[in-house]
Amino acid sequence: GAVVSQHPSWVICKSGTSVKIECRSLDFQATTMFWYRQFPKQSLMLMATSNEGSKATYEQGVEKDKFLINHASLTLSTLTVTSAHPEDSSFYICSAPEEGGGNEQYFGPGTRLTVT
Amino acid sequence: SQKIEQNSEALNIQEGKTATLTCNYTNYSPAYLQWYRQDPGRGPVFLLLIRENEKEKRKERLKVTFDTTLKQSLFHITASQPADSATYLCALVWYGGSQGNLIFGKGTKLSVKP
Numbered sequence: 001g002a003v004v005s006q007h008p009s010w011v012i013c014k015s016g017t018s019v020k021i022e023c024r025s026l027d028f029q030a031t032t033m034f035w036y037r038q039f040p041k042q043s044l045m046l047m048a049t050s051n052e053g054s055k056a057t058y059e060q061g062v063e064k065d066k067f068l069i070n071h072a073s074l075t076l077s078t079l080t081v082t083s084a085h086p087e088d089s090s091f092y093i094c095s096a097p098e099e100g101g102g103n104e105q106y107f108g109p110g111t112r113l114t115v116t
Numbered sequence: 117s118q119k120i121e122q123n124s125e126a127l128n129i130q131e132g133k134t135a136t137l138t139c140n141y142t143n144y145s146p147a148y149l150q151w152y153r154q155d156p157g158r159g160p161v162f163l164l165l166i167r168e169n170e171k172e173k174r175k176e177r178l179k180v181t182f183d184t185t186l187k188q189s190l191f192h193i194t195a196s197q198p199a200d201s202a203t204y205l206c207a208l209v210w211y212g213g214s215q216g217n218l219i220f221g222k223g224t225k226l227s228v229k230p
Contacts, residue, residue, distance in 0.1 A: 004159075006159075041125075041222065042222060043120075043205075043219075043220040043221060043222050043223070044160070044205070044207075044218075044220045045220075046218065091157075093159045093160075095159070103148060103150075103165055103209070104150075104162050104165065105150075105162060105218065106162070107152075107159035107160045107161065107162075108159050109158050109159050110157065110158060110159045112157065
């Protein structure tokens with residue numbers, strides 16, 4: 001099956017700094033990618049939809065100026081958490097749908113962000 | 117708003133038994149429902165998809181049912197093995213929702229004891 005990778009797998013940063021997380025589709029093209037956040041023992045919550053060549057679409061309650069998304073190519077989307085605070089500490093997961101409009105989603109392995 | 121509930125936070129069963137996990141939803145019927153497996157510190161892995169006009173889907177030892185009257189999906193793992201221990205998530209896509217706009221339940225952590 002298709003593979004989605006994320007980098008880094010974990011990151012620790014100081015409060016007030018910015019962190020960039022990369023999401024790559026390794027063997028297929030993804031014009032759309034999705035960014036989720038998961039707090040311990042909670043559901044995955046969709047944060048935003050990343051669209052190649054256009055602006056991302058953010059879910060209600062997600063600050064677009066804080067969570068910057070760039071979909072630079074058909075295989076790469078990045079999420080930058082700007083001015084990170086301890087409450088941003090979470091597990092960030094990206095996904096991409098299978099090519100051809102299928103319904104299956106391929107998820108990355110996730111990035112654990114800890115803000116101290 | 118749409119709501120999904122996976123009734124059991126945790127389920128412990130003996131190896132060889134059938135594990136049955138429940139997913140209930142409220143309000144509108146989804147276009148389709150998916151089940152995922154998530155291991156600790158990892159992203160979800162797709163297992164099965166069932167559409168609203170399908171009653172049952174099978175894949176090897178896995179079976180999913182979908183009852184739109186009860187607004188419920190059941191996920192079964194037969195002849196369970198310790199390697200099946202993981203958190204299982206159900207997720208729905210509603211009519212009119214985007215492909216990636218999966219609404220996830222909190223998951224049920226399954227532990228299969230040898």
